[in-house]
Amino acid sequence: MADLEIRDLHVEADGTELLHGVDLDLDKGTTLALMGPNGSGKSTLAYSIAGHPAYDITKGTITWKGEPIQELLPDERARLGVFLAMQYPVEVPGVSLTNFLRTAVNAVNEEDVPVREFMTRLRSEMSQLGVDESFLQRSVNEGFSGGEKKRFEILQAALLRPELAVLDETDSGLDVDALKIVAEGVNRLKGPDLGVLIITHYTRILRYIQPDQVHVMFEGRIVASGGPELADELEEHGYENIKDLKASV
C-alpha cells in the first residue's frame, strides 16, 4: 500500500462535480508531477488533500499512512504531516508572521519549541530562501508580491517538515532566479521521509526538481501516466494531443 493512496475520488464544489474518480499513489521518498491544462482539476485535488472547506468529497477515499483522512479537519491533516503550498496564498491581516509560524511549528510538533531555538531556525531558513529579515515584522502574506508569497510557502514547508508536500503551481509567477531558489529549497527538503506532489502547468520547474513519475490530468481524471519523459513529450507537443494520450491509455 502506498503512503498516499487516493481511490475513485469524486469532488464537488458549489454543486458541480470537478473530479470524476481519481486514483493516485505516492510513496514517501518519491516525487510525482501532476500536469494538465488549466481547469483540469489539479488544484481541486490539491485542496481536497488539504481539506479545503469549499470542496466536498462525494465518493472515494484519501488514505495517508494507512489512515483515511478525508473526514479530518485541515489542521488534523497538517499535524499528520500533510502540507499544501498554495497557488494563491491567503493574506491574513494583522497576524504577525513570526507569531503565526511559531504557533504552527508548535502545533505540528505538538510541543513548544523554545523561542530562541525557533528564531535561530527561522533566520537560517529565511536566509537560505533569500527572504529578508524585515519580513519578520510583517503580517502573513499581507502586501507580499506573488514571488514573495511563493517563497514564504516554501519557508513554511521548511519549518514544518512535512512528510507530504503538495506544491500547487509553486513555479507560476516566479522569475528564473526565484524559481531556482525555490526549487533548491524543495530539493533540500527531499529525502526518504518526504513525498512530493508537484502540480504544474509547465515543465520548467521539473528541470530543477526531478520527478520520478508524471501524471497528466484532464477534465477531472488522470488520463496518462509515465516517467519523466512524459513531461518532455508534453513540453514538445503541448496539451493539444491530450486526447490522443487519453486514447492511448
Place this chain on the structure above:
Amino acid sequence: MTTTLHLDGLTEDALTARSGEGGEPDWLRDRRLAAFKRSLDQRWPDSRQDEFWRSTPFDRRISVDREIVQGGAARAPGGIGDDADAPVVVANIVDGALTDVTVPSGVADLGVVVTDLAEAAQTHRGLVEAHLGSLTTSDPDGTGAGSDRTITVNDAAWTAGVFVHVPAEVEVDTPIHVRIHATEAGAHLPRVLAVVDHHATARLVFEHTSADDVDALVDEVVEVIAHDAAKVEIATLQRWANTVQHLALQKVQAHRDASVRHLSVTIGGATVRLLPEFDLVGPGAEVRPLGVYFADEGQWFDLQPYVRHIAPHASSDVLFKGALQGNSQTVFRGNIFVHADAVGTSTDENNRSLILTKGARADSTPFLEIECADITAGHGSATGQIDALHLFYLQSRGIDRDDALRLIVFGFFREVLAEGRIPGIEDAALADIAARVEAADLGSVQVNDAALQDHT
C-alpha cells in the same frame, strides 16, 4: 460635613456651598454657577430627537437619578505602568475624590505639574482660568453648548479634578496615568485639564476601573490643549465591570503643527458612550484618532470620534475597529467637519466591525460635513465575519480552529494597537481582548464562507 449633590437636582445653593467647602476661588464658583444656569436651559438627551443620541436610547441605557459620589473609603487600585522600569506619574481618582498624586522627582524637576484641579485654580490660575471649560461650554461653539446636558452638569458639579501642565519645550516620556476607579453606586464626575505648551511632548493614560457589580454612572470630561508643535499621545482604557454606565468627552484642541494620537480601548462597561473630539485650530496640525472595542453579552458601546478641521493644511485619519459577540450592540458614528477656510485638509475615517456570533449588532456611520472644495477626504465602513479562507489557511498549517480564531481576532486589532506608542498599553489591551476571547464560546463563532465560493 459635605453638602450632598444630586445629579438630576442640582441647585445654586448646593453648588455654592460645595464650592466654599472645597475652598475654591470665586471665579471657579462663578463658572460652576454659570454652567448650572446653562444646564437649566438644556435637557437630558432625547434619543428620538437628538441626532447624536439617535443610536443609543438614553432613557433605557443611562440613569441620572443619582446622588453624586464625593469620596469614600475605598483605596486606589494598581494599574498599568506599576511594573514599568521607571516609575510613572499617577493621579488616583477614587469614588469621586482625588485621593493621591505621585510625580517622580525626575518629572517634577522638568517643571511638569500634575495636581488637584481645584488647587490649581488658585496656584495656576492663569492657565486654568483660560482653559478650563474652553472646549466645552465656556465657548459658544464648544461641545455641550447645545442642548446636551450631560457635559454641562460636569462643568457645574465636577468633584475630582486633575490639572496637568507640561511647560514649553519640555519633552516628557514618562506616561501620566489618571486612574478613575468606582466602587460606590451613584454618579461620578471626574474632570481633567491638560495643557501641553508649545514644542512640548506628553503621554496621558486614562485607566477606568471599578468594583464588580457597582451601579455607577461616570460622567467624565477631559480637555487637552496641545499648543503649537506639541506632541500628545493619549490612551484611554475602559476596563469597567459590566454594570457601569460611562459618558466621556475627551476633547483635544490642536494648534499649529501640533500632533495628537488618541487610542481608546473599550472592553468593559454596560453602556459606554465615548466622544473623542479634536478641534484642529492651527495649520499643519495632525490627529490620529484610533479605537478598538470588544462588546460582549449585554454591552452597548457608542463611539463617536469627531474631528473639526477649522484651520487649513491640517490632517486627520480616524480608524476604529470593533469585535462583537453575544447580544451586544456597538455604534460607530464618526464625524468629520471641514470648515470653508480649511483648504488643503487631508482627512480619512474608517470603521471595521467583526461580528463573531449571532445576536450582535453593529451600526456604523462615517459622516462627512465638508464646506471646502480644496481637500482630500475619504471614508469607509465594513462589517463582516471571520473569513473562512483565513481560517483555512491557518488550519492548513496545523493550527487548530480555536487558536486560529484567536490569531485572527488579535490580528484584526493589532493593526490599530501596534500604532500606540505608550509602553504597556498594547499588552494591557491584548490581555483584555484575550480574556474576552477566552470567555467566548468559540464553537459558536460564525464564519463567512462567501469568499470560498469566489475561490472555486
